[in-house]
Amino acid sequence: MRLRHIEVFHAVMQAGTISGAAQLLYISQPAVSKVLQHCELQLGFPLFERVKGRLYPTPEAQKLFLEVDKLNRDLQSVRRLASSLKLRQAEHVRLVSTPTLAMSILPAAITSWRRKFPDVHCKLGTQHTREIVSELLLGEADMALSLQDPQHPGIVAESLASAPMTVIAPAGTWPPVQVGTPLAITDLPRDLIALPADDPLGNRVADACAAHELALHAHTVVQTYQLARSLVENGAGAAVIDPFTAATADPARAQCRPLTPTIPVELYLLTANAAPLSQSARYLVRCIRDAASSCLQAIKAG
Structure with a gap:
């Protein structure tokens, strides 16, 4: 045929x-x-x-x-x-990100980037990491952001920032002096707002609890860290979420403390092998790194 x-x-x-x-x-x-x-x-x-x-x-x-x-x-x-x-014949930047990072990091990064590149066309999209890998390999995106290293031979993963998983609770849960200080995993609230069993970061929290012979009790299971944060802000319970989403919480309605033992969370820049970035894309990476740093500094100060 x-x-x-x-x-x-x-x-x-x-x-x-x-x-x-x-x-x-x-x-x-x-x-x-x-x-x-x-x-x-x-x-x-x-x-x-x-x-x-x-x-x-x-x-x-x-x-x-x-x-x-x-x-x-x-x-x-x-x-x-x-x-x-x-x-690709016309200069533009195509960035795809997981929803968590699109909501927490990208707004400030894009705003800063636009000051230097006001005329470059930018296409932003959100996908889960598996779909992100496909888009990069097919040339549908120039770069991507994820909290996971897909460990794919055709993908380069570069860490832009790192911080521990964070416990977020309704305002008034802890005395002000404790806010920002580490919370022992043994002191986690019994009933938590949690992510589903197939969430990679949620699994790491569950494994850490199991290592300390603790049972992780979840009275509410949600699909996204943003929804967990919103529920906490409205007093529905506490949650263990990524530090970037935690940093966007309203300090008047929520308190944050890093979890110990530390469960590190990496912000990864993903690109396809042998696919160099344009000047404007490289500057956007710098803006993303700066936005992530500011985000983490804000949560430490809070």
Whole structure:
């Protein structure tokens, strides 16, 4: 099968009709019919039975489609990469971040960066780390921010900042003199607002508790650190969250203390191997580093 055969066959399987496949491919119906007939001629067996204007795939076509569908997804990735390479002709910065860092670090960093690069086009997106790796490898993003090192051979991870996991509790939980001082893991409140079991940082907290033969009791489970912080600010309980989200808490409504033993949290800059950053992108990295430092200084002072 030639590449054009594969494209037409895949479209017909999706649409079920010649006219539907023509619309998917933006070509004429006669062109679809001609390619499909040529494909069947080369294969030596029919791919469809034609009944009252509709095409019904033969058993051979059903088996063939399983492999063709995989190849079509690969072709889509190639097209996306080609489109990304074309966009690189004009200077712009494409940054993708996990939602946590997008809300806590990026606003100040982008504001500072814009003072020097007011005209450079910037595209910001949020994804989880697994999707971030895919975007970097496909050339859909120039750089990314995450609290995880994906440890992928095609990705370079550079630490921009580090701080311990932080306990955040409603205002008035601790005397003012204790705010900002380490809280022993053995003194954690019994009932916590926690992240789900598959959260990497949450798992590290659970492992630390297990090492001290402590049971981590969670009366509320949430999907994001931002939601945990908001619940704490409204008096719904205490939580152990990343230091960057903790730093954005309203000091009038929440108190923060680093957890001990220390569970370090790294802010990683992720880039694809052999993909140098532009001047404006490198300056944005500097602004991100400065914003992270200011964020952590604020939480220590609070």
